[in-house]
Amino acid sequence: MEKRVTFDEKTLPYLLVLPQIVITLVFFFWPSAQMIWQSMLLEDAFGGNTRFVWFENFAHLFQDPAYYRSAAITAVFSGAVAVLGLALSLLLAVMADRVIKGATAYKAFLVWPYAVAPAVVGVLWGFLFNPSVGIVAWALRNLFGYEFNYVLNGGQALVLVVFAAVWSQISYNFLFFLAGLQSIPRSLIEAAAIDGAGPGRRFWTIIFPLLSPTGFFLLVVNVIYAFFGTFGVVDALTKGGPAKATEILVFKVYNDGFRGQDLGGSAAQSAILMAIVILLTVVQFRFIERKVHY
Template sequence: MVQQYEFKTKGLPYLLVLPQMVIVFVFFFWPSLQGLWQSFFLQDPFGGRLLFVGLDNYTRLFTDPSYGYGESFRISIAFAAAVTLLAMSIALFLATQANKKIRFASFYKTMMIWPYAVATMVAGVLWLFMFNPNVGVIAWFLKHRLGIEWQHLLNTGQAFLLVTLAASWKQISYNFVFFLAGLQSVPNDLIEAAAIDGAGPARRFWKIVFPLLSPTTFYLLVMNLVYGFFETFPIIHQVTAGGPGKSTSILVYKVWRDGVINLDLGGSSAQSVILMVMVMALTVVQFRFIERRVHY
């Protein structure tokens, strides 16, 4: 490799990275280390006396059924999987439709893309309002036309369904943007060649387009799982508050609730550490994959 030209000024680069590094250390590393440290202690919420308890906070998470951590794990996985599956399959289907040479294609694309700007929290409010048992338009329709009593604050299945729908609704446009970009880069001559060889539309999609989309699909799979696990806090907080009971209390909601509301700092910190390990695993998987892709 040719030696790249680089500036040789001594102090300047340090000055340039300084703001970034200060913020990284003050707001990322320092709190993360404190969280790790905190997770080995029990602190009484009023006096702040620390009591070293070793790994107790962790073992409690996994052995004490009343803590509900395993249950929260199970709910999070079901929720993230449901959102990922729903949001990705709908977005892929719509992207293939919008990618056809049809009239109004650019209008359709704009209409599909802009909901990316809707805040996750607002998505929660929109769905909450439609399904509010007292004033919701859809709740009313379900009750008076279909005979289904909608009570997501009492019915665990309905609560889960509602947060899943709201979270997926919000994520479709994100997936749509990526699938559309992926579809546009599939070479047309490949598809035409297959058509000449007698492959029908379905076969062309599954045998040619879908495999060529696999980098996009994989990237979105990771991003959607991350979204489902970590970024859906606003929907849970706004729509169900983790309830009824703890039936929609996903991991990030539980960290917040145990820390901020129940003031169980040790337990909340131990949960934070576990979540950090999960994000790390997902990030490593993603980058491993992207590195591999570069050598195509």
């Protein structure tokens, strides 16, 4: 889409785009180029020499069991966040959409978690499940006889991080599902009802298929969120522990780069993550484009 009219000016448009372009070049392109360059450099342990080693850092990564472990944790984590987050928010959205009275009020009560910083979300959930004073941990122990200690138990830590991450993203999913539901023409639902379909059948045969574009879009967004947006949750809750049980890839980049001072390895990991984001974004755009053409 293009404008029919445009202004004839020679220098003005350059002045107008300049700030954005300069910032993009300095803080996006230059660091990204450096990252690629760094991923092919190897610094010796004493920080003395730096050598150009081609893809040795990558080769190193792909032989490193710790990297595979982190990748596996990331896969489980993002899968769980996406599935759980979408299922819960879809349930809430469908129910909220059913009740015409109060839908707006419910919306107001469900959107605000989006505004809570992921790091603060980590703190909140850490407090609820704190092994010594957490009310939920206490309830699990004293009412169900289940010992929940995320500080020591890696599996439980991962579960807790998933809960916190889902909580943080649920308003976003809810809003998109609700918008998707409300954009389904009422006449379709009414036609199905006249055809004799009950509420459950209508949901699975009419609403769910029509909602699938929204669902797919949210799936991609949630995976991207789980990959990159959850750094704060993890850092405030477990710092990747215990014993690296919650060390997702983005956290490992940070850990290796800033704590471990392994700049080459960290840059190589960043490059791989970047490839993943680009892939996901392209998938998303391809999909959106297709949706537009339908």
